[in-house]
Amino acid sequence: MNHKLSVYNTLKRNKEVFEPLNSPHVGMYVCGPTVYGDPHLGHARSAISFDILFRHLLHLGYKVRYVRNITDVGHLENDADAGEDKLAKKARLEQLEPMEVAKYYTDRYHDMMDLLNVKRPSIEPNASGHIIEQIEMIKQILDAGFAYESNGSIYFDVVKYNQEYDYGKLSGRILEDLLATTRENLEGQEEKRNSVDFALWKKAQPEHIMRWDSPWSVGFPGWHLECSAMGRKYLGEQFDIHGGGMDLLFPHHESEIAQSQISNHQDPCRYWMHNNMITINGQKMGKSLGNSIMLEEFFTGSHKLLERAYSPMTIRFFILQAHYRSTLDFSNEALQAAEKGMKRLLQAQKLLNSLQAQASSNIDTKALKQRCEDAMNDDLNTPMVIAHLSEMTRIINAANDKKENLTTDNIADLKEIFATFLTKILGIKAETENNQSQTVEGLMEMVLSFRQQAKEQKDYATSDKIRDGLNKLNIVVKDGKDGVSWVLND
RNA sequence: GGUCUCGUGACCGAGUGGCUAGGUACCGGUCUGCAAAACCGUCGACAGCGGUUCGAAUCCGCUCGAGACCUCCA
Numbered sequence: 237m238n239h240k241l242s243v244y245n246t247l248k249r250n251k252e253v254f255e256p257l258n259s260p261h262v263g264m265y266v267c268g269p270t271v272y273g274d275p276h277l278g279h280a281r282s283a284i285s286f287d288i289l290f291r292h293l294l295h296l297g298y299k300v301r302y303v304r305n306i307t308d309v310g311h312l313e314n315d316a317d318a319g320e321d322k323l324a325k326k327a328r329l330e331q332l333e334p335m336e337v338a339k340y341y342t343d344r345y346h347d348m349m350d351l352l353n354v355k356r357p358s359i360e361p362n363a364s365g366h367i368i369e370q371i372e373m374i375k376q377i378l379d380a381g382f383a384y385e386s387n388g389s390i391y392f393d394v395v396k397y398n399q400e401y402d403y404g405k406l407s408g409r410i411l412e413d414l415l416a417t418t419r420e421n422l423e424g425q426e427e428k429r430n431s432v433d434f435a436l437w438k439k440a441q442p443e444h445i446m447r448w449d450s451p452w453s454v455g456f457p458g459w460h461l462e463c464s465a466m467g468r469k470y471l472g473e474q475f476d477i478h479g480g481g482m483d484l485l486f487p488h489h490e491s492e493i494a495q496s497q498i499s500n501h502q503d504p505c506r507y508w509m510h511n512n513m514i515t516i517n518g519q520k521m522g523k524s525l526g527n528s529i530m531l532e533e534f535f536t537g538s539h540k541l542l543e544r545a546y547s548p549m550t551i552r553f554f555i556l557q558a559h560y561r562s563t564l565d566f567s568n569e570a571l572q573a574a575e576k577g578m579k580r581l582l583q584a585q586k587l588l589n590s591l592q593a594q595a596s597s598n599i600d601t602k603a604l605k606q607r608c609e610d611a612m613n614d615d616l617n618t619p620m621v622i623a624h625l626s627e628m629t630r631i632i633n634a635a636n637d638k639k640e641n642l643t644t645d646n647i648a649d650l651k652e653i654f655a656t657f658l659t660k661i662l663g664i665k666a667e668t669e670n671n672q673s674q675t676v677e678g679l680m681e682m683v684l685s686f687r688q689q690a691k692e693q694k695d696y697a698t699s700d701k702i703r704d705g706l707n708k709l710n711i712v713v714k715d716g717k718d719g720v721s722w723v724l725n726d
Numbered sequence: 727g728g729u730c731u732c733g734u735g736a737c738c739g740a741g742u743g744g745c746u747a748g749g750u751a752c753c754g755g756u757c758u759g760c761a762a763a764a765c766c767g768u769c770g771a772c773a774g775c776g777g778u779u780c781g782a783a784u785c786c787g788c789u790c791g792a793g794a795c796c797u798c799c800a
Binding site for chain 2: 266267268269270275276277278279280281282283285322404407408409410413414416417459480481482483484485486487488510511512513514515518519520521522523524525528554557558559562563564565567569570571572573574575576577578580583617619620622623624625626627630633634636637639691694696699700703707712713714715716721723
């Protein structure tokens with residue numbers, strides 16, 4: 237097994253060699269979506285970033301249990317007691333059962349992730365299905381004396397915690413600063429001892445639909461608790477990797493650490509990994525800013541900022557062209573550049589099957605493969621892998637033009653490299669043909685034979701008419717030196 | 727206001743001291759009845775100022791600019 241993988245650990249603010257607690261097993265938890273809205277580009281970035289990690293760990297031979305939750309309860313609208321459960325609020329607006337909304341958007345999320353070729357996690361627990369585990373954890377924290385009850389709600393005592401532990405070790409926050417900079421206009425703070433305290437359990441208001449019984453009140457769990465409870469249940473008191481978007485770093489992940497320290501007497505995980513945001517005109521794309529573009533809008537082109545539709549694979553490749561810890565700026569131009577670049581790689585991969593081998597070569601394909609391995613092992617440097625694949629694409633094309641020699645072994649190596657890195661790890665594959673492709677194939681062959689006939693008779697008026705007509709149907713005819721071919725633009 | 731991150735050629739985006747990724751666009755070429763596509767090639771940058779160093783996009787300082795978190799957020 238290759239042990240050279242290093243990852244950037246937010247906790248240490250440095251790259252570290254990855255060493256699992258119980259090799260070859262790896263436990264990995266990633267914060268999943270809140271299912272009260274349609275998935276947008278940001279969801280894709282997080283899911284794809286950790287999909288790459290998942291795939292690479294599998295490639296390295298690890299046995300990975302990948303847990304990604306579905307948040308279907310718990311998030312308060314704000315920290316005030318007026319905070320109505322997000323799902324319930326949405327449900328009221330749409331006159332639907334809360335769980336109906338959750339199911340609908342969970343399915344939507346799955347559909348979009350499938351299109352993006354994101355592997356499904358090993359376990360995908362719902363917060364609503366783990367109320368008992370969450371109550372159990374609250375009891376432990378209460379017993380330890382780090383939480384208190386106030387009017388039926390339970391709060392985590394952050395100030396007390398910070399006297400023995402470090403609330404801020406992950407996010408770099410300093411408690412004094414937090415206490416000094418808390419906003420004054422938030423209401424409902426009177427239940428808390430300190431403004432920084434966060435809810436473990438909230439008593440439900442009468443109009444609150446989603447509610448569960450507990451020793452303290454009929455209510456619902458606080459918003460940091462589900463990940464701690466479900467992570468512990470499925471991965472143990474301490475596991476290897478916890479991931480999520482950078483915007484979850486504080487207070488969500490910081491609070492998870494506090495909860496685990498008290499209930500499990502240790503950090504929940506050893507490596508914290510965070511993907512960066514997607515920006516639009518330099519600003520974070522986010523639901524609250526109202527500037528997010530839904531994934532379906534990309535696939536159909538139905539958004540005013542989109543010049544046209546972009547396929548799921550284009551979106552995936554676009555995301556992988558940037559490192560997961562960098563911000564990535566959206567633009568039509570960048571998307572189209574990604575699309576062309578991706579098609580070029582896929583074309584080269586296809587070309588490998590028809591390449592003629594030569595007796596000797598001065599291309600070192602073993603070294604090229606190692607460079608791809610090294611790039612992935614260096615904190616998942618997917619843009620570097622793509623750069624290497626582009627270099628190989630140039631070589632493949634040159635070999636196809638008889639300007640470069642490749643041996644049988646070279647070609648086999650290249651096939652393996654593309655299959656491993658492009659297909660298996662980056663998860664980039666040719667868009668699936670439509671199911672009528674056989675018919676279309678036959679039709680095209682026939683139409684193009686007519687055109688060929690016209691051309692041979694120098695009847696260019698007819699041949700161009702055929703070509704222009706096909707163009708209008710988004711079929712591009714390509715006259716190459718080895719005959720005619722065509723492609724259906726999407 | 728506090729904490730932090732970032733500023734790379736027309737655009738996106740790698741690169742933590744010397745060998746100056748990659749993609750797209752542009753331009754040139756190959757191919758072609760023409761065109762498109764495809765392929766090949768070239769050009770092109772490190773926000774500004776100062777410092778450290780034999781040598782800096784890369785380290786340090788300052789200035790300017792952008793952004794993130796501190797409130798639900800991938």
